[in-house]
Amino acid sequence: MTMRNQPTARQVRLGSELRKLREAAGKPAKEVAGLLGASSAHMSQIEAGSSAISEERLRRLAAHCACTDTELIEALVAIAADRTRGWWDEYRGVLPQVNLDVAEAEHHATFLHEIAITYVPGLLQTADYARAVFSYTRPELPESELSPRVEHRMRRRAVIEGGNPLPYETIVHEFALRVRVADRQTSVLQLRRILDEIEQGHAAVRVIPLDQDGFAGAATSMMYLGGPVPQLDTVLRDSPTGTLFIDAEAQLKQLRTLFRKVENASLDPVASRDFIHRLLKEL
Structure with a gap:
């Protein structure tokens, strides 16, 4: 073979x-x-x-x-x-394999739970926000590599916006909502996009305010992807050397507990929506 x-x-x-x-x-x-x-x-x-x-x-x-x-x-x-050739295969040889692997993992997931501390979650980013994040990469990416990354990130949104959207819950720290990766207009449009996804039912968003007591999880960014059975769950975590795919049962159990712990430190979805509205008015 x-x-x-x-x-x-x-x-x-x-x-x-x-x-x-x-x-x-x-x-x-x-x-x-x-x-x-x-x-x-x-x-x-x-x-x-x-x-x-x-x-x-x-x-x-x-x-x-x-x-x-x-x-x-x-x-x-x-x-x-499975012999699926998804949309991500169009980027084979254009983007690093890990980008394709992330899109494929999301496509086959049964639910998505995410914690974002420093940046707005990729699935909720606008194109301008994503471009600003990718543009900060060193060495600086040429346009021929930058544009496909932005396009790929925007296409990943299909898993929560398409005809068969996945249940998606994300916990976002206030820092990620406030930091200006580009300019004021980019931040305004980014917050509006998050609110739009909430209103359309594409995402359940919970916010952790900066002054929230009982939160010491500043290093807990991750995406938890539900599998067809719990044994096939996967966690994606970014590290200095790239994205890690975690599937050891002991680690999955710990990270499930961690997600719930962080969730308990966040505002409920209604209070979170109102919180983002207030941030938008401040801008």
Whole structure:
């Protein structure tokens, strides 16, 4: 079978989940490879996401590993069988792979929960706001790289604005709403856009005011993406080296708790909407 030179994050995740099944059952890779009629090297490629696996082989592997979680198995089969070429594929070779992986992950999610401390969440940004953020990158991006990034970010909004929108809840710190990444007009239009998304029901927005007591989570920015089953949830976190895709169950549990803790420190949606209206008037 053809090797993938650059597997997507979704393909890597499938391989990782198959390895988890095997290891949970205490089965050596060589044994499972033999069961599937594959070499040990091919088994390693499957678990790395660099080689595909058929539905028949996947079900055989799950049965051999005594996995009885039918919902998980069906979800894994769906990933293995997926041949979707989404709009993000238009940017292959134009943008870094991680940009495509983020859009694909959002497309396949069942809900989105986000915490934004320093910037307005990407799914709520205007084009001018996004351009200002990307323009601050060093080394400075040429227009040929800047424009596709802005366009890609705007197209990601389809997951909350399209015909089958995802439930989207975001917690935004007042700092992110106040900081002027460009000029006053950009900030005004950005706040109006957030209010418009709230009014249209595309986003449930909660604000953490600067003077809010009980909030020490200034480093908690993240996006939590619900999977078809909880075991396939994913968290995206930005780091100095890029975007991290987190899927270890222990970490997911901690981050679910963290989201609720931050949520408890935020205003409710109605008070948050009124808060943003007041900020807009101040501008």
